[in-house]
Each structure stands twice: as structure tokens, then as C-alpha cells.
Amino acid sequence: MIKFDQVTKVYGDKVKAVDNVSFDVPEGNIVVFLGPSGCGKTTTLRMVNRLETITDGKIFVNGTDVNSLNEIELRRKIGYVIQHNGLFPNMTIEDNVMAVPNLIGWDRKKKADRYKYLMDLVGLNPDEYRKRYPHELSGGQQQRVGIARAMAADPPVMLMDEPFGALDPVIRTRIQNEFLQIQQEVKKTILFVSHDIDEAIKMGDAIAIFQNGKLMQYDSPSELLAHPKNEFVREFVGKDRALKSLSLHTVEDLISERMLRKLDGNENSNKKTISVETNLRDALSILLNQEADQLVVQANNKLVGAMKIDDVEAYLHQHIK
Amino acid sequence: MNDLLNYMLENQTSIWTYSVEHLQLVGLAVFIAIAIGLPLGIYLTTNEELAETVLQVANIIMTIPSIALFGIMIPILSVINQGIGFVPAVIALILYSQLPIIRNTYVAINNVDPNIRDAAIGLGMNTMQRLLRVEIPNALPIIMAGVRQAVVMNIGIGAIAAFIGAGGLGVLINQGISRSNTTMVLAGAIAISLLAIVTDGLLGLLQKRMTPKGFQQ
Structure with a gap:
């Protein structure tokens, strides 16, 4: 144009x-x-x-x-x-x-x-x-x-x-x-x-x-x-370019490259459900704020897996050089 | 004091006639001065060097004593048989009006917020549209202040024009002096002051009306 x-x-x-x-x-x-x-x-x-x-x-x-x-x-x-x-x-x-x-x-x-x-x-x-x-x-x-x-x-x-x-x-x-x-x-x-x-x-x-x-x-x-x-x-x-880039990636991007963890059946662990469209910045914030130890990811009303801080870290390591 | 009041009452018809003459003289001069000074002032905003020169010249004209200016014009205008009277008076007043009108126009247009000018150009206004729709309306209060200044000043200077036979309220002063009639001189002076005050007040109202509503806080 x-x-x-x-x-x-x-x-x-x-x-x-x-x-x-x-x-x-x-x-x-x-x-x-x-x-x-x-x-x-x-x-x-x-x-x-x-x-x-x-x-x-x-x-x-x-x-x-x-x-x-x-x-x-x-x-x-x-x-x-x-x-x-x-x-x-x-x-x-x-x-x-x-x-x-x-x-x-x-x-x-x-x-x-x-x-x-x-x-x-x-x-x-x-x-x-x-x-x-x-x-x-x-x-x-x-x-x-x-x-x-x-x-x-x-x-x-x-x-x-x-x-x-x-x-x-x-x-x-x-x-x-x-x-x-x-x-x-x-x-x-x-x-x-x-x-x-x-x-x-x-x-x-x-x-x-x-x-x-x-x-x-x-x-x-x-x-x-x-x-x-x-x-x-x-x-x-x-x-802080790694941190800045967080808001540009969604949980969906992460899923496309990494397998999510299996949902553990432990009822005591502190979980929070998020959608796949959530960006990684918001996802990480929830984890860092200790609102949850684990995020349960939901896509089309189905739970597809769980993720922790380590997953975000690993994803960033792959992307940011 | 009583003498003065009596004199003014007895002669109110002639004072009135002289006032009208006076206003015609000043009005015509300022009208022509605006017709010259406004476009010139706007043009000067596009030519910094010329602006400097023109404003200097206008400044210098301002410093010439009016009686001397009339004197200079007598031989020049005698060529067309207008050495004394209305024509040289109007020309002198036009010259004196140039400084406040050109200077205020120039400064006002130059001081229009550059962002506003940039927006006007960026939206696709041509030079004329920019002037008429944006720059002149925004500069108008300051331009009008210059016109007011010119008018009030000309009412004062216009009194001296009576010495070269241009009429107006100066006639009372001129004749009063030659007849050693203080009352008459005073009457003329007071009438001129009143005329200046009233005219300035009216122009003030006009200026307020012409100020874009967006400026009135």
C-alpha cells in the first residue's frame, strides 16, 4: 500500500x-x-x-x-x-x-x-x-x-x-x-x-x-x-525485551511448540483456569502473583492441560536470543 | 467652566458637523490603511527580510512630527493641485496607521500556533483557505487591536489636519488659538477626547464580537 x-x-x-x-x-x-x-x-x-x-x-x-x-x-x-x-x-x-x-x-x-x-x-x-x-x-x-x-x-x-x-x-x-x-x-x-x-x-x-x-x-x-x-x-x-515480548505471545503459541503437562488430580494444588487466548504476560503474572501454582488451560470449553512458570521460561528461551 | 458648557451647548450644531468631518477623515484613512496594511502584513510573514525593512520604515514614518509631514506634502501634492486640504490629511493619516496595522497583522499571523498551521496544511488546505479559515480568524483579535490603536491615534493627529484646511474638530482649536479664545480651544480638545473614547469603546465591542467564540473562556 x-x-x-x-x-x-x-x-x-x-x-x-x-x-x-x-x-x-x-x-x-x-x-x-x-x-x-x-x-x-x-x-x-x-x-x-x-x-x-x-x-x-x-x-x-x-x-x-x-x-x-x-x-x-x-x-x-x-x-x-x-x-x-x-x-x-x-x-x-x-x-x-x-x-x-x-x-x-x-x-x-x-x-x-x-x-x-x-x-x-x-x-x-x-x-x-x-x-x-x-x-x-x-x-x-x-x-x-x-x-x-x-x-x-x-x-x-x-x-x-x-x-x-x-x-x-x-x-x-x-x-x-x-x-x-x-x-x-x-x-x-x-x-x-x-x-x-x-x-x-x-x-x-x-x-x-x-x-x-x-x-x-x-x-x-x-x-x-x-x-x-x-x-x-x-x-x-x-x-527487558524478553519480558516485553510476553504480551505478544499467547498460551496458544506456547502450546503449538510444547506439550502441556498432564492435569494432575491433586485437589489441593492451587489452580486457576485460563483460555488459550490469554497472553503469556497475563499468564505469568497470575503465577508470579501466587494466585495459582498451576494454570489450567482451556480451549473450546475443554481442558487441554496445565502449565507452570517453567513452561513460560522454556518457551522464551527458545524464542529470545 | 460655565463658559465652556455654554459655548458647547450654543455651538452644538457646528461641533457636531466638525465631529462628522473628523470621523470621515479618520474613517476613510483607516479604511484605506487596512486595505494596504492587512495584505502587506500577511505577505510579510512569508518574507522575513522584507518584513524587517518594512517595519523599520513604518517605525520611521511614525516618528515624523505630523506638522512636518503636512509641510513635506504641500510641495509634492501641489503638483496635482492638492497641496492643502482633505487629500494630504488623509494621506498623512494613512501613513501613520501603517505601523500598528502592519505590525499587529504580521505579529498575529506569525504567532498562530505552528501546530494549527501544520494541521491546516496537512489536511490539504491551500494557502488562501489556510489564511481565511484558520490563520486570519485566529489572528483577528490582535489585528483588531492594531486597528483600534490606529483609529484612536488618528483622531488625535486629525486635529492638526485643520491647520492645512482639512476641517474636523481641529478647526475649533486652530481658530481658538488665533483668537486667543481658551474656551474654544478647550471645547475642541474635549470634543476630540470624547470622540476618541467613544470610538474606541465601540471598536472594543466590535473586537469582542469578531473574536472567535472558541477563544472566550
Whole structure:
């Protein structure tokens, strides 16, 4: 859906902000651009809708070279969300959300329907917020409006530049979860800039990790954690990469590689039943919290076996190098 | 004090006529000044170097004493037979209005939150749409403050325009001085002050109305 082909961005004469970056983003995926500040992730993002010019190489969206399109038309077809939401303070929430449909001249009925759909999607009451202004909303609500505005004209591609970066941790986690649910429904192709490895693991189908303008590694979160390609990636993902990867694997993954223990008949042992869809992080937490010594795994309402801390450990050893 | 009140009551018709003249002079000048200064101020936000120069020039114009400016214009405008009177007065007031209008427009547009500008561009607004839908509405309170400043200042300077025969409330002061009639001078001065205060108040209301609702906390 989006293809970066040897993309380079040079500022002035020699500062290479982005250096010969190539990768493909499949349709419907969220790809997180990750790296320290100044690594070129935001510049890479902003070249897609040509807020930055491309010095060398090509970017294709849906097979079309972005440089061959009119930049105004291009931007109207790509959703754009930024950290400090950038809502227009002089416009009501409805006018903000409908900014792009107003530019391209949708009729009243179409706009009204779309507004209602989008506000419901992001979990805000359409009528309650219609005539209100951005400053009357909390940071989290403003960011939801920002997301609704970006999706207004139903663009297949969305660019999100640290969209949740300015929110406090509790609200951020909630909006991340909500956004993943929204994505289940809308299936956009999303480029998402973040400097937070945890956010990247949570949100990304794939992660592109940058350093000094170079693409260091482009892989799924579990691959990135399991097999960091070099010292920089290893350091950036953190020493706890084995722990971080836990949430990416489910009990089902574990079963596919290891035989579970037989259920022992001992009624006294402390057991707890979990489903195969439980991720290993939650499973391990139950064991570490001493809520149970043993987890009984249930699939399709049948008990398929039991697991202990040792099993998780052995599984991780196989996966994380 | 009584003299003054009596004088103003007796001459209320002419004071009224002079006030209207005064407002016409200032109104026309500020109207033209906005037509020049607003686009210029907006344009300057795209050209930093020129902005520096233009604001300097406007600053310098501001420092020329008004009576001297009228003097300079007499020989120049005599070429088209308008050496004294309404035309040079309007031109002088336009020149004096440029600084507050250009400067406030320039500063206000420059100070629009860069995130808002970035969002406007990123959503696909062209330059005109961005200006009209986002930047000018958000800059309007500060631009209006500049216009208010220009108007009030011009009402004051407009008094001096009477010396070159442009009419207005300055006539009372001018004639009062030549006739050594303090009451008349005072009447003119008070009328000008009242005019400035009332106009400023009205423009204040207008400014409030023009401020986007989203700014009113």
C-alpha cells in the first residue's frame, strides 16, 4: 500500500535526515516508526504527504508516486494526526471534524451522517459536542476529535505523528486500546511515529526502527524483540525485551511448540483456569502473583492441560536470543 | 467652566458637523490603511527580510512630527493641485496607521500556533483557505487591536489636519488659538477626547464580537 524506495532527505548541503530508506507497508497494517529524537522518523512520515520534500528516491501510495500528484489533493486523501492535535480553536467541534469534507464540498446530508458516524466511532456524543469549541474539551477528548477529523473523508492511509504523546499515561493507554478497536473496524493503512517502545509493541503490526536517518530494522514486534539485528536496536528495545515480548505471545503459541503437562488430580494444588487466548504476560503474572501454582488451560470449553512458570521460561528461551 | 458648557451647548450644531468631518477623515484613512496594511502584513510573514525593512520604515514614518509631514506634502501634492486640504490629511493619516496595522497583522499571523498551521496544511488546505479559515480568524483579535490603536491615534493627529484646511474638530482649536479664545480651544480638545473614547469603546465591542467564540473562556 505504501512503498518507500531508496528515500533520502537532505537538509541544506549535507545533513542527511533520512538516508536511503526502503520498505513496504502492507494494506491495513499499522507500522510504527520508532527511534530517538532526530532519528528521521518524523521526516520520513512527513514526506509521505509532502509536508517535507523528498530529496531522492520515491514514495508510492497505492502504486502512485506521491510526487506525481497535486500536493493539495494528495493531502486530502491522507489522514493526518499530530501530537498537539492541532484543532482549529476558532471552529466548533463539528467544523473541525468536517474540515476536509468542507474543503472538498460534500453536501449537507453526507456531512451530517459522516459526522455522526465518526463521533460515535471515537466515543463522543455527536450532539453534545457539535457546537462546542476545542478549549472546552480535555486533552483526551481533543485527541479523539483529532482522529475523527483525520478520518473524515475516509482516507485509506493515515499518518499519525506521536498522536498520544502529550496525554497522561492512564488516558494514553485507554485511547491506545480504543484506537486499536477502531482500527479493527476501519482497517486503515497507518504510519505511526512514536519514541516509546512499549507503545510501538502494542500498536504496531510492524516496527521500523531508525537511527541517524538510517533504517536499522523493519520487523514485526515479536521478531524485533526476539532477534534485534544490531547493538543499537538491542539497546533501544531494552534489557527487558524478553519480558516485553510476553504480551505478544499467547498460551496458544506456547502450546503449538510444547506439550502441556498432564492435569494432575491433586485437589489441593492451587489452580486457576485460563483460555488459550490469554497472553503469556497475563499468564505469568497470575503465577508470579501466587494466585495459582498451576494454570489450567482451556480451549473450546475443554481442558487441554496445565502449565507452570517453567513452561513460560522454556518457551522464551527458545524464542529470545 | 460655565463658559465652556455654554459655548458647547450654543455651538452644538457646528461641533457636531466638525465631529462628522473628523470621523470621515479618520474613517476613510483607516479604511484605506487596512486595505494596504492587512495584505502587506500577511505577505510579510512569508518574507522575513522584507518584513524587517518594512517595519523599520513604518517605525520611521511614525516618528515624523505630523506638522512636518503636512509641510513635506504641500510641495509634492501641489503638483496635482492638492497641496492643502482633505487629500494630504488623509494621506498623512494613512501613513501613520501603517505601523500598528502592519505590525499587529504580521505579529498575529506569525504567532498562530505552528501546530494549527501544520494541521491546516496537512489536511490539504491551500494557502488562501489556510489564511481565511484558520490563520486570519485566529489572528483577528490582535489585528483588531492594531486597528483600534490606529483609529484612536488618528483622531488625535486629525486635529492638526485643520491647520492645512482639512476641517474636523481641529478647526475649533486652530481658530481658538488665533483668537486667543481658551474656551474654544478647550471645547475642541474635549470634543476630540470624547470622540476618541467613544470610538474606541465601540471598536472594543466590535473586537469582542469578531473574536472567535472558541477563544472566550
